[in-house]
Amino acid sequence: MQRRFFLSALFSFSSLSVAGLAQAQSPMPLRVLTHASFDLPKDLLAQFEKEAAVTLQIVKAGDAGEMVNKLILTKSAPIADVAFGIDNTLLPRALSAGLVDPYTGPAAQRKAEVAMSGGVVPVDFGYVNLNIDKAWFAKAGLALPASLDDLAKPAYAKLLVVENPATSSPGQAFLFATIAGLGEEGAFTWWAKARAGGVKVVKGWSEAYYTEFTRNGGTRPIVVSYASSPAAEVFYSKEKITESPTANLFLKGGVFRQVEGVALVKGGNPAAREAAGRFIEFLRSAPVQQALQTSMWMFPVEAGATRVDVMKAHATEPAKFDNPTAGRMDANAKAWQQRWTQTVLK
Structure with missing residues (x-):
């Protein structure tokens, strides 16, 4: 992918x-x-x-x-x-x-x-959202987070890797989703809690997915990726697997339609x-x-x-997503990125 x-x-x-x-x-x-x-x-x-x-x-x-x-x-x-x-x-x-x-x-x-x-x-x-490593969670016996509030707790935040919104399209989309879903103040309060809980930030999607995600030898079983990622996992296995080892996690404030x-x-x-x-x-x-x-x-x-078979079978679409209005994104993107940097990286 x-x-x-x-x-x-x-x-x-x-x-x-x-x-x-x-x-x-x-x-x-x-x-x-x-x-x-x-x-x-x-x-x-x-x-x-x-x-x-x-x-x-x-x-x-x-x-x-x-x-x-x-x-x-x-x-x-x-x-x-x-x-x-x-x-x-x-x-x-x-x-x-x-x-x-x-x-x-x-x-x-x-x-x-x-x-x-x-x-x-x-x-x-497409949709930017959370992907999880199904085998990791099954082995750990840990329930999936049911909300972004759960995800900010140390038990889950230390399992999450996200992309920097200043250098990554999915990172920016995920930030926008948190703001639309939680409100601006609620979103940055959430990001501060996630930082305290141990969220990891990387430059872009490839590093998050192919280096930090547990599916590829990393230590983080929750990653900001795409709703089509599970389908790609099956497709690139060249028929070695018929069920994706990853799954989409659609949480309020954690899904953006691109x-x-x-x-x-x-x-x-x-x-x-x-x-x-x-x-x-x-x-x-x-x-x-x-x-x-x-x-x-x-x-x-x-x-x-026509949807191709692998997308129909493995790329589930969320029932809801959280997008700010286009005007709001345009007017606030730079300020939101700066505030995110101050909140998460400083």
């Missing part, structure tokens, strides 16, 4: 378009800026290049927050024509910074499972605008909406999209 790594990479896929009587021409480059977790099968990308007569230049800009920062810093000379991975925590910032040209094509008009505003087209959604979208970049190459629109339509196509479920481990937004 790959979500929110802090890496930068450039991938380029090539294809030839043929004009007239087999006279080869160089395909137009289409610059796509994404977060580091963007991942689709190469054959789908190659097919898009062929049909759109473009060469994809996919630049991975690290975490989604880093990606938006890069768009802001390069606003006067945009480095992309289209951007994927602007999520609902970052959308108000992207819109207020004037980074987006609204897209109004068919994908923007079709009914979707979730919505985004400002001409950004939703592509996928929505990711794709947008036209304001000031992008006008000659590439049509191809950029085709890329947006491509991300909402049936093959991509199916593939992203086991490559990016998110749920498809296209109404009526």
